[in-house]
Amino acid sequence: MFVPFVMDMKGIDICQSHGKTIKFYCHKHSKLCCTTCGILHGKCDRLDEIATASQRQILDLNALKRVLLQSESDADSLIADCKKSKTDFNQSIASISKELHEMRDRVMKLFDMAEKRIMNEANAIKSVEVKRLDDINAASCKIKTNINQVLSICSALLENGLPDQKYIFWRNVQQKNKTFISDITEQKKTTVTIKMKLSFPKELSSILEKGNDAIKFSCEHTHTGILLFI
Structure with a gap:
């Protein structure tokens, strides 16, 4: 039977x-x-x-699977961007520290003061931004987990699913994928690329006259094609 x-x-x-x-x-x-x-x-x-x-x-479950795979790829891209941004933070901090130490040999007293102030500012920004990146990463991982669960069902349905099961899945997951796309889009909106750098005055002989504020610290945010300067 x-x-x-x-x-x-x-x-x-x-x-x-x-x-x-x-x-x-x-x-x-x-x-x-x-x-x-x-x-x-x-x-x-x-x-x-x-x-x-x-x-x-007649349902095109393969087309829906391709859309789900694209959503999974977008989630992977967000996760990769978060990882790269965190690496860039560490590289930026290392670069700042190197510049500071090179200049401190020439104006040690001023650099002792400037290093403390600037590194505090840089690490404060890093602390806030890394937490935000961790939140994006966590949300993206959750999205990917949900997508993978649906994809596993989709693959199984393509192999062994009954017509009514495929129909229910197709109708149900179309709406779910809209949510996946919406969630990924929202996470992309919050993704910010930050570049931190130092600027030194042209005439170092004037540093002592300018005091602790002689060395300026700037943090550059890239968000949706717009550069923001702090």
């Missing part, structure tokens, strides 16, 4: 409102429905059983 393969949809085939298996699709409200939902949507113009709808409409 032939027993059809039943794949674990990991909750995607369960109504979020009532905890029941999805049995219908309401075209009027673009909503997957369980039997309880079906009662509520009984007067809608078109309320199809999933078995009927999955036979009537």
Whole structure:
């Protein structure tokens, strides 16, 4: 006796409102429905059983998988950008420290004062920005985890899924991917590239006259193509 393969949809085939298996699709409200939902949507113009709808409409699950893979790639890109930005922070801090020490040999007293002030400013900015990058990284990892879970189901469906399971997945995950794309877009908006550098006066002989404020510290933020100077 032939027993059809039943794949674990990991909750995607369960109504979020009532905890029941999805049995219908309401075209009027673009909503997957369980039997309880079906009662509520009984007067809608078109309320199809999933078995009927999955036979009537040809689904391009491969196209949806490609979109999901692109979302996963975007999440990977965000994670890589966070890693690079943190590395750039360390390189910038190391560069600043080197410049300071080279100049301190010539004007030791002034550089002792300037180093303390500038490094405090740089590390304060780094502390704030690294925390923000960690938040972006954590959010991006969460997005990727959710995408991977959906992709695993998608791959399994392509191999062994039943038509009604594919239909439910396709309808359900289309909306989920909009959320993935929206979340990734929001994270991209918060991504900032920062460059820190020092500027020295042309005539070092005037440093002592200018005192502790002679050496200027600047932090350059690149955000959506705009340079911000602090």
